[in-house]
Amino acid sequence: MTRSTTARSTVLALSSVLAAAALAVPAQAEDHHRASGRSLPVVTPRSETPALHDDEAGGNADADDPAIWRNAAAPGRSLVIATAKEGGLRVYDLDARPVQSIAAPPAAGPDHAPGRFNNVDLVQGLRLSSGRADLAVTSDRGHDRLRFYRIDRDRAGGPLSDVTDPAAPAVFSRDQAEVDEQRTAYGLATWTDPASGKAYALVSRRERTSIALLELLPAPGGRVTYRKIRTLDLPSSFRLPDGTSWSPCAEPDELPQVEGMVVDPANGTLYAGQEDIGIWRLRADLTGTPRLIDKVREYGVPGVYDEETEECTPGADPGYGGTKLSADVEGLTLVTEPDGDGYLLASSQGDDTFAAYDREIGDDNEYEGGFRVAPAGTPQTGSTPDGSEECDGAAALNAPLGSAYPNGLLVVQDGHDSPGDGDRPSTNFKFVDLGKVLHALDD
Template sequence: MTYTLNAVMTVGAVVAALLAPPHATAASTRTAVVTTDNETPVLYDDEAGGNASGDDPAIWVHPADSRKSIVIVTAKEGGLRVYDMGSREIQSLPATEAPRIDTAAGRYNNVDIAYGIRLAGRQVDVAVVSDRYNDQLRFFIIDPAGAAARTPLTEVTAADQRFLFNPDREAVDAEHTAYGLAVWQPRPGETYGVVTQEGTTTIATARIVEIGGKLGYTEIRQLAMPSRFGLPDGTTWVPCEEPGVLPQLEGPAVDQASGVLYAAQEDVGLWRLQLPLGPRSKPTLVDRVKDFGVHDVYDSETEECQPADPNAKGYGGNLLTADAEGVDIYYGPGATGYVLVSSQGDDRFAVYQRQGANRALGSFRVKGVGGADDINGSDGLAVTNRPVGDYRQGLLVTHDEPETGPDVDDERDATNFSYVSWGDIARAMSLTVDTRAGNDPRFR
């Protein structure tokens, strides 16, 4: 059964939010700098490279031997890649056809980890993946041996799962389909995928269940997020997009302790709302991109948006430069910790408090050393506070596009992922390090 819910946000409510003290402008404008020398092999988005375009990572933490932890990333039409803690590739999975009658080859956009799902009489950890070309979720069991396994991932997607956002294959082929993804596990035995829709403002949740010894989903709920915003000057701002497209959301993350969903609306900013989706899910705009409120005009020849008034100031914050993309949570003691957001437009990462009103703390960028390049245009990111491999104070993994360097063919579209020590980030920004269980239900 599908439940459709309407998110009603009046212009007056949005104006009130804008006039409230903006969290981001109170933050330090200094950008900290951290370094990394650890990055994954380059992926090329062309026929010779298997049309592999890196996008989103997830970190699976081994319960007993952190050296066997793995990083799983999406490569869109290129499928999935699995890396060990030294960023070496240990598995490559193609984006195969989905197990359905009206099947198409996959396009894997985002990935997250579900811990302790009951399947075929045992508990398993699962990589959950959004498949854009089939508008559905795909599921891959993680071998308990992790990086020591011959094949760390094995697909276990049940046949003929319903489309998440579309009524039929014809509508799916228009590509307003499953896009951003996060896993929500509110209690033992209950797991949901939280999915955004490409080209619209819709968010959906779907409960993950066992179906005939494999994994599928049911109980799809949908919520439409705002696409128009009242401004203090009395005008209404609609983020400029190409015709027929609304300001989409991509990077979501769920605070597993509170059930709060954080979602980045690429041309708008960072939202917070309470799960489950329903009448009580009142979205709060935590922070706004820098050009929030600047009225743009779409140029059909250049397929770009340009300001109607080049001197317009807008009402944005100072930490996010569109697109706002990947989001994840670093868990500290109790309700403390941090929400991280990739500010793709200026190659930086914004940091907010996890607790309270999510006060902005500043930003950092990542400089490559020892043969690694600087991180540019980051899309997805993942962070864990758990010790993994040599990263004893936690690990951030982030997408990098374009990947550059002397060994990279700059005539081809190149991407990869970089590993960054959380300890280095914490020192650079005076943040907390806490390596206890965090969001992993195996250690709650």
């Protein structure tokens, strides 16, 4: 999600408040210096995808969220599948070269929104009426649906083919009028229950705190549909240590939404990033009680919304927030290791850094360090890729991917690709050697 003008202005204002506080209180200066990412190690991307442009000339394509599909038979021919919002889906090879472009579905009519692919994840070996298949699953915010694409690496015409059941229901909306309100399917994570073998998608709702659990089901003709199992609502207001109640400043009737989500396959744990709040840990079947494992720095900061400027003016920081994440907390991904170790990685969008947490619940998801994705020098056209700013989505795969990435791959979205193309918004995806990330975290 590229932040709205309101949220962007709020974060800038809050950054000023936090910076002033750090200067005014010397004891806090070192912690703020560390938290702002200045002292974090830098990891340089190896390659980057072509820029996408979110304007009419660029097809309203805006990079958002990636997923990495590993070709078990030929790991060097694996793929990165990524969303481009109204631009649909993009598929890249491991050299970040385009392989396939899939358009989002058109609008249902002249007064309705077109398809808008927000997040993407993968399902391995789902049983369809035509046999087992690997799938790319994406949330279509424009139509409040999930879309499914079968992955066949050597298929003529491109590796992805649409296998969505035309009768697949809306995820949250009761009718087209509710779809038009665009409080629709947003964040996405998939999960296969090892006990039952059933595959699920967890889907968050735009401008609401809801997360829905959907069971993925085969439909006639080798297609895929789903049914809703249950829904959970995360809190929208919070009791602060001073006894007051707080909610993040937002437009009227807009609640703190979730986008970044990932499920740990080893224990069925869902991690969900509530953008202006922090990271929640809960059961992927949406039973039990969610636990907030870390907060954004801006947690507890009061704000007043101005309807004329459509911006929030923050008040004084009471100091109840965390020190590792700056709103928005966005793309979440896991680095898994065979022995059960590994990391939960989170994009700290407000300060262009990434935070790493211990994957082990027994260690209470302890913070293990952070890093930035940045260029080795000044990026210039045709030379070194630039870094990642305001990262929306990330995907990691800790497995050999041929000679290009023998130590695994991290793909991150860049919300401000540079050098830009004049006044045109430019976004893309950066490919990073995961081995370098792990080395930076282990140092």
